[in-house]
Amino acid sequence: MLCRWNKLTVSMMKFLVTYRVTDEVEALKAILLDDELNIKANERGEPECIETLVFPSTGEDSQSQYVCVRLVVQLPPGYPDVSPSVNLRNPRGLDEDTVKLIQSDAEAKCKDFVGQPVMFELIELVREHLTHSNLPTGQCAVCLYGFREGDEFTKTECYHHFHSHCLAAHVAAAERYYREEQEKLPQWQQDSTNKFQAICPVCRESINCDVESLWSAPPPIDVETATDFSVTAELRELQRQMAALFLRQQQRGGIIDPEAEGVKMLLRTEDDPAAATEEVSPPGTSLNAFANQAAHTFTQMQHPQAKQTAQQQSEQSNLNQYQPRQSHHNHHGHNNHGHRNRGRGRANYRRHFDRMRQTESTPR
Incomplete structure (x- = not known):
């Protein structure tokens, strides 16, 4: 219960x-x-x-x-x-x-x-x-100055606030840019029905404003009374410190030079005299080795002569690897019929290399 x-x-x-x-x-x-x-x-x-x-x-x-x-x-x-x-x-x-x-x-x-x-x-x-608190606080997003007593400001439909003069300048500049971009297009691509639409500088929402009436407002007080910019002693000292820091990072390879990286990607053949005198860039980042490898690969793909030269170098390297084993066979009297000095041409080396490879692949 x-x-x-x-x-x-x-x-x-x-x-x-x-x-x-x-x-x-x-x-x-x-x-x-x-x-x-x-x-x-x-x-x-x-x-x-x-x-x-x-x-x-x-x-x-x-x-x-x-x-x-x-x-x-x-x-x-x-x-x-x-x-x-x-x-x-x-x-x-x-x-x-x-x-x-x-x-x-x-x-x-x-x-x-x-x-x-x-x-x-x-x-x-x-x-x-x-x-x-029914007054806008913060800064105007166009001039980055605050709102002072005596300034004329405007509220958009999205409840963002700007100096009336600043908003007029923003809308006028946006419309001028829109007209210039339209004139760059061919006549058949220009859309006369697509009219210019002003947008809020903060949230990018469409806004409706009378530019003529906004232009009639005076500029912000802080803009009118702002002093001209001048480099002070504090700024000069900061520039000196930043310059020393930049030089130190550059010497330690911490800064990538776009011009130097662009030169590394240039295609050079072995007949180019400038390639022989090209200075070696100091080691900075792993991007240097990657750029050199990419340039070498792309050179072989584009230039058959360079590819053939690289193939000859590879064959010569393979022959050098087999030289100790060949001398071992010669010492014991195997595979040596008195033809070691016969022919010094490329074809002879190629045939000799094929014979060595077949001998190595034959099971014992």
Whole structure:
């Protein structure tokens, strides 16, 4: 009886937990738009992950929303009696310190609301942080300067921020390059229907912008007030240290010279006088030996004369290997019929070499 009561109690608790989660999800659907809320359920149909894109509170003016972040909440089994895990993904216009602060506050909020629905509280917490940080932080990806008070900046559809003047210069340069590449193609390959499309310099997504209005914005303040570059004493000292390090590595064979490696791959025949005077490169890497071997093989394939010379050298080397064995036979009076000095030509050596090979292959 007690066992049945425990099972019934566990079943009722699971039902209550599921009911609370379902009720919370229905409330979120009623508050948020369908495109702002993404709910993932498990195989039993229970919500296990809730995602939503959070923007700052700017009323009806969506053009003034310069930052955003995607809030991802994993609902573990037993939620809300168990604290969920919170992740912030794809923050736009926010620096790392702000993202870490939002993450820390969200985790603390989850611990305080154990046993209660916390999704709505998390969304409001993140939205409050974004409202206080509704200004782009970081640097413009075009000029690499930050945003100062008085700069005019532009937010793209993908929530990346640029100085208006910098974005206009980027789009104009990209369009000019596109036109030049089109003019290089033959007339039959030029596609007049494929118009130029501006893309974001950061994420490469397509963007829509009015270049004329962007050009009317003044340049960034940091660009206007930047001083001309000059080589300081510190830079000169660094150049001297780098030059000494480069020379040391070059002497120890740690740097590959592209010009020297290219010379090693040149094809030279034995009649080329420059081949005899070619300097031997110092040992540096294993690439040197590989290049020499490849050049030698390619030379034999392309030049029959060089291949024939190499074959003669190989035959002569084989004869030298058989000389001790031949002298041994001569000492005992075998295979020596007084013809050792007969014929010194290449054909004689070839026949003699064949006889030696047949003698060696004959079983004794």
